[in-house]
Amino acid sequence: MSETITSWTTALTRIRQSLGGGIALLLIVLALYVGYRLGSPASRHDQPLTPETAADTGAPQLYTCSMHPSVRLTDPNARCPICFMTLIPVEDGGGAADERGISITRAAAQASRVETAPVARFFPNAEARLYGKVAFDETSVARLTSYFPARIDRLFVNYLGVPVAKGDHIAQVYSPELIAAAEELRQASRSSADSAGMSELVRAATLDTASAAREKLRLYGLTGAQIDSIERGESDAERMTIYAPIGGVVTELSVREGDYVREGSPIATVADLSRLWLDLEAYESQLPMLRWGQRVTFTVEAHPGERFEGRISFIEPMVSDRTRTAAVRVAVDNSDRRLKPGMFASAVVRPRMSADGAIVGDDLAGHWVCPMHPTIVRTEPGACEICGMDLVPAETLGVVDNPSQVIEPLVVPRTAVLYTGVRSVVYVEVPDTEAPTYEGREIVLGPRAGDWWIVRSGLREGERVVINGAFRIDSAMQISARPSMMTPGDGAEEEPAAMVAAPASFTESLTPVYTSYLDAQEALAGDDLDGFRGAARALAAACDTVRAVGLLGEPLESWRRASRLLRAGEGAGDIDSARERFETMSEAVIALHETFGHEGGATWRIAMCPMAFDFEGARWVQRDQTISNPYFGASMLRCGEIQRELAPNGDADPGAGEGGRHE
DSSP states (O other), X not given: OHHHHHHHHHHHHHHHHHSOHHHHHHHHHXXXXXHHXXXXXXXXXXXXXXXXXXXXXXXXXXXXXXSOTTOOBSOTTOBOTTTOOBOEEOOOOOSOSSTTEEEOOHHHHHHTTOEEEEOEEOOOBOOXXXXXXXXXXXXXXXXXXXSSOEEEEEESOOSTTOEEOXXXXXXXXXXXXXXXXXXXXXXXXXXXXXXXXXXXXHHHHHHHHHHHHHHHHHHTTOOHHHHHHHHTTOSOTTSEEEEOSSOEEEEEEOOOTTOEEOTTOEEEEEEOTTEEEEEEEEEGGGGGGOOTTOEEEEEETTSTTOOEEEEEEEEOSSOOTTTOEEEEEEEXXXXXXXXXXXXXXXXXXXXXXXXXXOXXXXXXXXXXXXXXXXXXXXXXXXBOTTTOOBOEEGGGGTOOOOGGGSOOOEEEEGGGOEEOSSOEEEEEEOSSOSSOEEEEEEEEEEEEETTEEEEEESOOTTOEEEEESHHHHHHHHHHTTOOOSSSOTTSOOOOOOOOOOOOHHHHHHTHHHHHXXXXXXXXXXXXXXXXXXXXXXXXXXXXXXXXXXXXXXXXXXXXXXXXXXXXXXXXXXXXHHHHHHHHHHHHHHHHHHXXXXXXXXXXXXXXXXXXXXXXXXXXXXXXXXXXXXXXXXGGGTTOSEEEEEEOOTTOSOOXXXXXXXXX
């Protein structure tokens, strides 16, 4: 500024020498004013109005990070010290109807890929995953026993697994009692043939004796053809052949050639493999989604990628005190003999859910089924081909609901809900506004049905909720110091739910579970797929060793739910698949810790990355204070923020809600 004034003064001095004094003086004053305006700082009224300058117009413009709103810097060219993203100006949300709403520019909404979807009413499909193994259909198993004392002279089915058809020979036996019974029949037959000249009383007694002899041989297991042959004297009764009562395979062999057997002694067991059972175990929380006659799809390792079907034929009426599960039996048609007893199976049931969480099943409407064998389903009345019972309408068995009498639930997509472990928050689009405006709203959720949540209260049909970009909007709410996902209306960070009392043996046995999970987190942060796979296998094994004795009710159900989700990491094909599965594992670990905590002396941290999975956001648990992002690895290793610390059980100062972040 001084150089500018000096140059103007020199020029005016020369002018003054040639002009009058009055004009020169006027020009000097004008030069001083222009120089002052050129060299002085900009007027306070020329500065943009920000939330800070609104309160104190002398304060400098601040800049923050869209992912880490706690960052406040005055340098517009600086970068976030946490994730190194470009900073944005701290601006007023503006335009919102109340403190729970926020308006953003259309360009910002497009850059954040904000998407909305309407709240709708329909019957969503839930999903229940069950595990078990294929077993024999006990109604199709026949045990062949000896009806009389005998010696096994020849054994035609002399190894396990030999296939037999109905009527095939099983063994040839020698039995003095059988020989005597056969001779009785021959003598009675001869007497009845010569009874024409006898009295009526003697002839009737002779015929009754012959009939009794034939019935005795029938009860010994002989076929009608064998009895007729003996009666005609054409068969040698010293060696009698035993035939298979049903077709199938020999699953048990109790004798060998030369063995003597007594009456009632087992000889062999034959099973018909055209019909099988799938024995599953269902947890208490899954039982409301299961019903007799319901269709079940399942897979086995022997036929990867192929799905098999069956129908639920039995649900155990009691829950085991030890495992807190109930047995579920599925009847399976195995006419092609591709399934074999003993195969492990992974089954899925996808029922439709109503507003109260009940099942809506109408796929059997108008059909006729067998009460004893639900695989027998016909469109017309008739008899069961297995047991001969009359088929009955499916409606009479209570497995068909009337859709007109069931209320369709209010549902939102799964990605719309921001769940903190205690509260559920969605962002609703405010209609008829110049700029995109969104309002945060706390809702009450019902059961989850696949990719949908059933909403019990807090929303109305037709409202549009944010299904993509909700974390970015929530970050903007935090930047504006408004209520957000982790900060309720009073502005205080939400405290985690209170832990439940659990036996020390149980919480101590959780230590290997946590350790394996943390190893998996560190492996993904280091882009180590093999390390993650190993940790996932160790985690599944650790879940099997947890001692849940003493847990009852909801605490036990919490552990069962977490145990199922913690196995999601098994079988990850690539690093992207591993990271998707790790999100499920992380939510399970967080829920498990909020319920039971952890033993030991180490303090862990819950961290969150809003950019994970296309800005849907994801959380995880880690050991260190320095962010190690498992969802991006080396590409964005320090992207994220510590939300809170997880102190071990018994710590006097858990530090919940204080958290920390990597600087």
